[in-house]
Amino acid sequence: SRPVLELVDLVAGYRQRRGAWGRRKEVRAVAGVNLTVYPGETVCLVGESGCGKSTVARSVVGLLEPFSGEVRFDGRDVRTLSAAERKRLRRDVQLVFQDPYASLNPTMTVYELLSEAWRIHPGLVAREDWDSEVASLLERVGLNPSHARRYPHQFSGGQRQRISIARALSVRPRLIVCDEAISALDVSIQAQILNLLAELQRELGVAYLFITHDLGVVRHFADRVAVMHLGTIVELGEVADLYERPAHPYTRALLSAVPSPEDWRSAETDEIVLRGDVPSPLDPPQGCRFHTRCWKAQDRCRVDEPRLVDRDTDHPVACHFPLEALASSAAD
């Protein structure tokens, strides 16, 4: 089927003035990203803070105008859409943030928060059905429908995130972008929210672009994982493939920090501690953007930027010297 979302050579970020009279320089927090999300699919975008993940999220939902490249929805460049189509797009793509308290207006009741979009998009839910629709949304996300007249501060953090999800669902979106949506929650609440999202996906067919710094949490949630480093995707694959055969040194380093009960004996899973700080997108390293921290770096890496190319069919990696599978060393 056709992707619901396609990012084509996306370059985005902000402009920074150099000195009082200097020209404003483009800071490319996202430096050429290609990514697709299919209907009903969960694609996780994983990387350290500052790697450009949120810039991708903001570009996808239209909060940020990219420097170049395209955001395509249903195969169409969003810049070519008519006003009516843009309005429709604001329904079809929803964003759930890390901090639900900051994104939920504290002066509005849950009822008002969930029905707000129905004023903007008349025809979505008829006025006489609002009560029952609010109740069914709350039930769907595991909240008590009788609490619809309460305010956000009367709920716990996990419950507030459920309200954010219900609000996103209120417009029947096709894609929900979750930007660190569970990062502020306790581990047990994180699992509950992930289960909820997975269940909603099975029922409603919604797709997720799930953005996180934590590879551990997405293992049982993602269909595909894209690993992002300093503005570019360095590896992309089906979740099982990526976890079992990480080919990029950065992916291997991230995975080595994820405790896993199955491979605690394997020497290969010893945590790889990356040296140095994450370089700045203001002044990214020449050649491979990871070479200043990579223990596999060779001369070529300092001059020649690796492209994301097919390694096998569905598992491209941007590295001149991709790693071999983990499994071989564990077997002997």
Ligand code: SF4
């Ligand atoms: Fe490391 Fe070189 Fe691969 Fe970059 S291209 S990740 S520096 S081995």
Ligand code: MG
């Ligand atoms: Mg899925």
